[in-house]
Amino acid sequence: MARLRKTRSLAKAPAQPAPLADDRERLSQLVSSLPDLDRRQLLLQWRNHLGGTAPAHLPTWLLARLLAYRIQAAAFGDVSATTQRRLRSLKDAGDHSTPVPFANRSPATRDGVDLRPGALLAREWRGRLERVSVLSEGFAWNGDTYASLSMVAKAITGTSWNGHRFFGLRSGRQTPARAMPAKARQARATPSAPSQSEAAP
Structure with missing residues (x-):
């Protein structure tokens, strides 16, 4: 019976309090530094902050993003089930003309x-x-x-x-032209105006 009471009390444990300003600043610095780390350093950060091992199949860029999300979710709390349902309903009712984020690109x-x-x-x-x-x-x-x-x-x-x-x-690491800003793409596509000496007959 004592074991049952202990389990119930754990289930009703209050949510973690929001981090203080100093903790938020430290967390912000940590998260912003993740993209600059190599794979080995990211795996070490995963072990230090989340425990266990990171999924081995993830590419480095995705590992950095997932680690940033998990660290923030641990500090501030994850997305609630209600919010997830709301996002799903918006996605289902939304305009399907916009591409899905992970759809195959042409x-x-x-x-x-x-x-x-x-x-x-x-x-x-x-x-x-x-x-x-x-x-x-x-x-x-x-x-x-x-x-x-x-x-x-x-x-x-x-x-x-x-x-x-x-x-x-x-x-x-070359930036494809489609990923460049429209002005840069336009400048690259339009030939420069001929000089005065070329324009004169």
Whole structure:
């Protein structure tokens, strides 16, 4: 009976009090420093602040974001079930014309030009030329259809790859043109006005 009472009292434990101003400042500094850490340092921060080990399959950038979220949720409290239900209902009732955050992006060249259905991508892999056709809904390779370029790259190589990088559509840290601000993209696309000497007949 004593054990049962102890369990009930734990279930009704009050929520953690909100952090003080100093704690908020320290937390803010910690969270803002996470993107600058390498994978090993992020795993150490995970162990120090959350205990246990981080999911091994997460890429470094996502590990930093998840760690930031979990640290803040531990300090301020997580999203309540009521809020989660409200967000789901808004999503279901909302406008579906906006893309889903993690939807497959359309393939584009390094300059940000979208590839249309019918385009052919080629990549040499281990001495063999691999050709992939862009379809209206996915990609065709070797007689099969795939939902994303990453799935095609995995089928070709047997390991996980970023499909856009594998096919040379984007390089490591180069900013694609679509991600640039509109003004910068416009300046890059429009040729500069001819000089006076060129304009004169």
